[in-house]
Amino acid sequence: MMRTYSGHSSARASNQLYRTNLAKGQTGLSIAFDLPTQTGYDPDHILAHGEVGKVGVPVSHLGHMRTLLDSIPPGKMNTSMTINATAAWMLALYVANAREQGVDSRELRGTTQNDIVKEYLSRGTYIFPPAPSKRLIVDMVAWCAQNAPKWNPMNVCSYHLQEAGATPVQEIAFSLATAIDVLDAVRDSGQVSADQFDQVFGSISFFVNAGIRFIEEVCKMRAFTDLWERIAVERYDVKDPKARRFRYGVQVNSLGLTEAQPENNVQRIVLEMLAVTLSKRARARSVQLPAWNEALGLPRPWDQQGSLRMQQVLAFETDLLEHGDIFDGSTVIEAKTAELRDAAWAELQDVIALGGAFNAVDDLKGRLVRSMAERTRRIETGEQTVVGVNSYTEAEESPLGGEDNILIVDPAVEKETIADVTAWRSARDGAAVEAALGELRRAAEDGSNIMEPSIALAQAGGTTGEWAGVLREIFGEFRAPTGVNAAVGRRTNELAGVADFVKSMAGGPPRFLVAKPGLDGHSNGAEQIAVAARDAGMEVVYSGIRLTPEQIVASARDEDPDVVGLSILSGSHMELVPEVVDLLRAEGVDAPVIVGGIIPEEDRDRLRARGVSAVYTPKDFDIARIMREVAELAAAHRRS
DSSP states (O other): OEEOEEOOSOHHHHHHHHHHHHHTTOOSEEEEBOHHHHTTOOTTSGGGTTTTTSSSBOOOSHHHHHHHTTTSOTTTOEEEEEOSTTHHHHHHHHHHHHHHTTOOGGGOEEEEOOOHHHIIIIIOOOOSOHHHHHHHHHHHHHHHHHHOTTEEOEEEEOHHHHHTTOOHHHHHHHHHHHHHHHHHHHHHHSSSOGGGHHHHHHHEEEEEEEOSOHHHHHHHHHHHHHHHHHHHHHTTOOOOTTTTSOOEEEEEOSTTOOSSSGGGHHHHHHHHHHHTTSSGGGOOSEEEOOOTTTTTSBOOHHHHHHHHHHHHHHHHTSSTTSSSOTTTTOHHHHHHHHHHHHHHHHHHHHHHHTTOTTTTHHHHHHHHHHHHHHHHHHHHHTSSOOBTTTBOOOOOOOTTOSTTSSBOOOTHHHHHHHHHHHHHHHHSOHHHHHHHHHHHHHHHHHTOOSHHHHHHHHHHTOOHHHHHHHHHHHHOOOOOOOOHHHHTTSOTTTTHHHHHHHHTSTTSSOEEEEEOBTTOOOOHHHHHHHHHHHHTTOEEEEOOSOBOHHHHHHHHHHHOOSEEEEEEOSSOHHHHHHHHHHHHHHTTOOOOEEEEESOOHHHHHHHHHTTEEEEEOTTOOOHHHHHHHHHHHHHHHHHO
C-alpha cells in the first residue's frame, strides 16, 4: 500500500490533491485533518483561530466528508485517517457518506489511528480523560467487529513516541502496553463474543517510525513481530495464524529531517524506507513517506510526488522485494533483535505492573521527556552526528531554496470555512440535530455503544464541535502531564556557564514563561526549552499546551516574567504571535517575547517587525546558546 499523508486548506482542495495523487499511482488515502477537527472544535471556536486548514483538512460535517471523498468510491478505497480523540466521529461521518452511496459498512476498508495514549504522551490532540477515552476506543473496536470487519478500528501508534524521544525499547514496550490495555478492555466489555476475539485481535494494527539507525530499525521491527506473536499466544490464546500477524504501516522519521541542508533529507528518507521493507518477515504493509522539505513547512504536490516515486522505484525497478528474508541467519541481526526483544519485554512488564498504559501516563511521559533531553544533549555536544547541523555544515547554496519551496495556506480559508459551517447549520433540520444530540448524550451517560448515535448525528447534520461538546459535558476534559519535572537536572554540566551568569544577575534568577498558543500539541520543543531553562537556574512557568492568547496574557500579568517564550509548529505563528504580543503590551506587560517553531525564513523578519525579540527554528540545536540569549534578554529587560 503506497500512501502520502496529505490534506490541507479545504475539503475541495484536498479532494483535488487526493485524485491527483491516485492518478500518479498512489494506492491508498492517508488523510491529515486540521487541528480543530482533531481536537473537536468547529472553525468558529476561539481556539480554532489561526489553525483552520493549516496542518490538514477541516472536516466539520457530512458535507465536508462528501466533498473530501468526491469521485473516490468508498467501497473500493483503502483509507487511513490520522484521527484520535474524534476518531469515532470521523468514522461516523465516513460511514454516513458511504451509506448515502449505497455502500454497506461491511465493505469499508481502512484504518482509524485512534491511539489516545500517544496523544497524552507526545502529540497532544487529546480531549477526554483516559478512562472515557478508552471506553470510546472499545466501542469502536466492538462496533467494527460487528459492522465493519474489514476496518482497522485502532492503529497503535509508536511513531510519535519516537518523535518525542523514545528509545527503540520504549517505542516497542509503550505501544504494546497500549494495545494490551485496549484488548483487555474489549474482552472484558461483553460486547464481543469469545469466538470473535481472534478477529478483534487481528484488527489491531500498528503505525511505527523508521529512524536513521538502519540496523537498529530492522531489528526493532523483527522484535516487534516476535513479541506480538508471543502476546497473541500467551495472553489471548489466539488460534488463527493470520490474526496473529504483526500488521503495521510506517512513516519514516520526521524528527530527523533537518531545516539546515534540507536536501540531505532525501537520502535519510530512502534509508529509513529500506529499514522497514528489506526484512520480509517484518515488512511494512503500507508505507507513507514525508517530503524532503517538511522541516521547512507544508510540502507542495511536487514534493509529495517525489516521496511517492521513491516507493515506486523500490517496488517496481529494484529486485529488493523478490526474495525471502535476506537477513535470516545474520548473527548481527539476530543478536540485536534478541537484545531489543528482551529489553522491550522487561519494559512492557514494568508498564503493566504500573496498571497499564492508560494508568501510567504520568510516569511514561516523564520517561519520554528524559529520553528526549538525552537525545538533545548528545546532538548539542556532538556525540550524535547530524550531517549539516552539528557537522559538515559548510554548504553551497541550495537551488531548492527560496520563498516558493513550501505550500502556504491562504488565510482566507479560515473565513470561508466559518461561513460554510454557519450556512450548514442554518440549512439543516435543527430539531433532528437536537434529537440526535440527545441520543448521543444518553449513550454517553448510560454506557451503551457510542457509534450508532454518532452515525445518526452525522446523518442529521451535526458538527464536529457539537459531537465533542456533548461528550465534553459528560466526560470532562483532560490536561496531560508535561513531564518536565522528571527531566530536570540532566544537563547541568552543559549549562554550567549559563547557570553562573544567571546566578550573577541582579534581582535573582530570571522568570521565563513558556507557552503554547493555539491547538498545536507537539510540545517536545517547549518541554526541552523548559527543562534546559530550569537546569540553567531560571524560574520556569510552563502549564502545557492549548492556550488562548488571552490565557497566556493573563498568566504573564500574574507571573511577571522577564521573558515570554512562545512555541508553535502548526503554521499559525503569523496569526497568533502578533495577537499575543499586542495583548501583552495592552496589559502593560513589556517583557521581551521570543518564538520557536517551524517558521519560514520570510516570516521571521515579519515577526520581528511585530515586536518579537528573537526567532528560533529546528536548526537552532545549541540549547546552551539559546539559554544564554534568554538570560541576556532578561538582564537587558531588567536594566531598561
